[in-house]
Each structure stands twice: as C-alpha cells, then as structure tokens.
Amino acid sequence: MQEFFEWIQKELLKSHHIDVISYYLRKKSKRRSMDQYIYTTVNCLFKSYINIVYNRYYCSPADDTLSTHDHISRGVTASVYERSIKDIINGFSIPTDLPWHLVDAVYIPVNCDRDFHWVLVVVVLKKRLIRVYDSSMGSRKKVHSCEIKQLSIILPNYLHDSGFFDKTKRTDWAALDAYKDKETGELLGPQHSFEVEFAQDIMQQQSDSLDCRMYVAAYAEFLSDEINIPSTHFRSDYLRKRYATMLWKYGVDKTKAGYVSDNDDPTRSKNDYTSPAEDGLINVE
Structure with a gap:
C-alpha cells in the first residue's frame, strides 16, 4: 500500500512494475x-x-589484455545467460510462458545506456524485424541505437541454437521470405542481423517528464489489443492511476494467496520431520 501511494506522488514506474504489467499481458495473451x-x-x-x-x-x-583465467571466467558466466536466453525462447522460463515459435511478436522492455530512459522493443518474428517504440524520439535515437544493435545481432544466433526453426507446428519459419537468402533461397545464417526500424507518429512524453516506463507499458497494451498507437498526447495522469491501482490490487491478491513470485506458485510449507522410533531403525554394517 505504501509503495502504491509513493508511486502516485513521485509519478515513477519502476522496472519491477513493468514486469508485473508484462505478466498481466502474458496472462491476457494465453486466453486465446x-x-x-x-x-x-x-x-x-x-x-x-x-x-x-x-x-x-x-x-x-581493451578486453584482449585480460588473462586466460578472466577469459575462462567470462565464458562460464556467459554460458549461464546463454542457457537462460534459449530457455526463454523455448518457453521454459517463467518470465515467458509461451514459446516464441507459437507467437508473432515478442515485447521486450529495454533500458537505454542506463540513463533512466526505457523503450519498448517489439521483435516482429514473421518479418525478421525489430521495431522500437520510443516515447522520446530525436536526439536519444542515436544514443541508444547501440542497445538495439546488440539485440539485432544476438537474437539470430539463439533462434538457431534453440531449435526455433525446427518447430513448424504453427509457422514454417524457414519458408518465410524474410528468413531466406535472396540469392540462394536458403535459410539465413545466424550472422545476418535482424532489420531495425523506429516506429513513427506515436504519442510522446513531455520533455521534462520521467514517464518513459509508463509509455512502455501503454505501448505494449495498445499493441496487445491490436489498437494503433495514437500520435496525440493522452491522459498520462489517468494511465498512471490505472496502472498504480492494478499494481496495488496485484500486490493485495498476491499477499492473500500466499504467492512469493510472479509465477503463481504459492509458498511451500516446511517439511515436518519426525525421528523414527529407535526400534524402527536398521543398523547396516
């Protein structure tokens, strides 16, 4: 309750709030x-x-100066996150629920250069395209393009490594023109980056506003309902109260149900252990 009122006063949406709203959108998607x-x-x-x-x-x-030990350490650390990326693509991870081969798009909130600005990245899988929805276009576009570039380079590698193209029950991905080499007609290799475009004519935040996370949530909700994002300003105060109320209700429901995370798993009670009677023990020599 206290966090709810603090957010109303400070007008800031935090990253874990975005995660809760994403959770809500995932649940809505799975009703189809x-x-x-x-x-x-x-x-x-x-x-x-x-x-x-x-x-x-x-x-x-500069990283070439690292010792062999440091390179190995980095490799071990990276392998853990590589597995996490592939698990998310395959729907084995709680923050995803649906595997990517069953959907048309993936919504990814992205923090740009740690400068407190967030954008919504939509991976349009059938078009092999990354579309960026930014509430503060202009000078920022060049600044955070490197963040988007990382996604465009890395994603093709893990789509291949995760077996994404072998899962054709809903969509034959390799048969789509977007994934074919224009010269050979073969499936594009992982060295080919995704195309990137920035969405135009979408609602923008005020220059002195810190509402970028709220815009990320709003963009995602518009898109999830298949509604075109308006280009005019909207009532940010209304959305702020709406999301705050939703987050507060989520917290209340979660507390009442005894949940400890966003995966709907209730807390587990401790196992009660009772020592067996002495005559029930078997001595093994």
Missing part, C-alpha cells in the same frame, strides 16, 4: 487459442542477458 496467439513478453532482465553475452563475444579491443 494456440492459432490465435499474437505475442508474448519477457521481463526487464532479458536485455541484461543479451548485454552479457554480447560483451563476451563482441568484446572491445
């Missing part, structure tokens, strides 16, 4: 039948996994 799945979401940590893996394999020249 399999052939009608449109999207899934990931949490705010997904881009962090991408960053770690990118830095491991596309390191700067």
Whole structure:
C-alpha cells in the first residue's frame, strides 16, 4: 500500500512494475487459442542477458589484455545467460510462458545506456524485424541505437541454437521470405542481423517528464489489443492511476494467496520431520 501511494506522488514506474504489467499481458495473451496467439513478453532482465553475452563475444579491443583465467571466467558466466536466453525462447522460463515459435511478436522492455530512459522493443518474428517504440524520439535515437544493435545481432544466433526453426507446428519459419537468402533461397545464417526500424507518429512524453516506463507499458497494451498507437498526447495522469491501482490490487491478491513470485506458485510449507522410533531403525554394517 505504501509503495502504491509513493508511486502516485513521485509519478515513477519502476522496472519491477513493468514486469508485473508484462505478466498481466502474458496472462491476457494465453486466453486465446494456440492459432490465435499474437505475442508474448519477457521481463526487464532479458536485455541484461543479451548485454552479457554480447560483451563476451563482441568484446572491445581493451578486453584482449585480460588473462586466460578472466577469459575462462567470462565464458562460464556467459554460458549461464546463454542457457537462460534459449530457455526463454523455448518457453521454459517463467518470465515467458509461451514459446516464441507459437507467437508473432515478442515485447521486450529495454533500458537505454542506463540513463533512466526505457523503450519498448517489439521483435516482429514473421518479418525478421525489430521495431522500437520510443516515447522520446530525436536526439536519444542515436544514443541508444547501440542497445538495439546488440539485440539485432544476438537474437539470430539463439533462434538457431534453440531449435526455433525446427518447430513448424504453427509457422514454417524457414519458408518465410524474410528468413531466406535472396540469392540462394536458403535459410539465413545466424550472422545476418535482424532489420531495425523506429516506429513513427506515436504519442510522446513531455520533455521534462520521467514517464518513459509508463509509455512502455501503454505501448505494449495498445499493441496487445491490436489498437494503433495514437500520435496525440493522452491522459498520462489517468494511465498512471490505472496502472498504480492494478499494481496495488496485484500486490493485495498476491499477499492473500500466499504467492512469493510472479509465477503463481504459492509458498511451500516446511517439511515436518519426525525421528523414527529407535526400534524402527536398521543398523547396516
């Protein structure tokens, strides 16, 4: 309750709030039948996994001075996050629920250069495209394009490694023109980056506003309902209260049900252990 009122006063949405709203959107998506799945979401940590893996394999020249031990240590760390990325793509991870081969798009909240600005990245799988929804276009576009570039380079690698193209029950991905080499007609290799475009004519935040996370949530909700994002300003105060109320209700329901995480798993009671009677013990020599 206290966090709810603090957010109303400070007008800031935090990254874990975005995760809860993403959770809400995932639940809404799963109400459809399999052939009608449109999207899934990931949490705010997904881009962090991408960053770690990118830095491991596309390191700067300065990293050449690292010792062998440090390189091995980085490799071990990166392998953990590589597995997490593939688990998310395959739907084995709680923050995803739906595997990517069953949807048309994936919504990814991205923090840009740690400057407190967030954008919504939508991976349009059928078009092999990354579309960026930014509430503060202009000078920022060049600044955070490197964050988007990392995604465009890394994603093809893990789509291949995760067996994404072998799962053709809903969509034959390799047969889509977007994934074919224009000269050979063969499936594009992982060395080919995703195309990137920035969404135009979408609602923008005020220059002195810190509402970027709220815009990320609003963009995702518009898209999840298949509604065009308006280009005019909207009532941010209304959305702020709406999301705050939803987060507060989520927290109340979660507390009442005894949940400890966003995966609907209730807390587990401790196992009661009773020592057996002495005559029930077997002595093994």
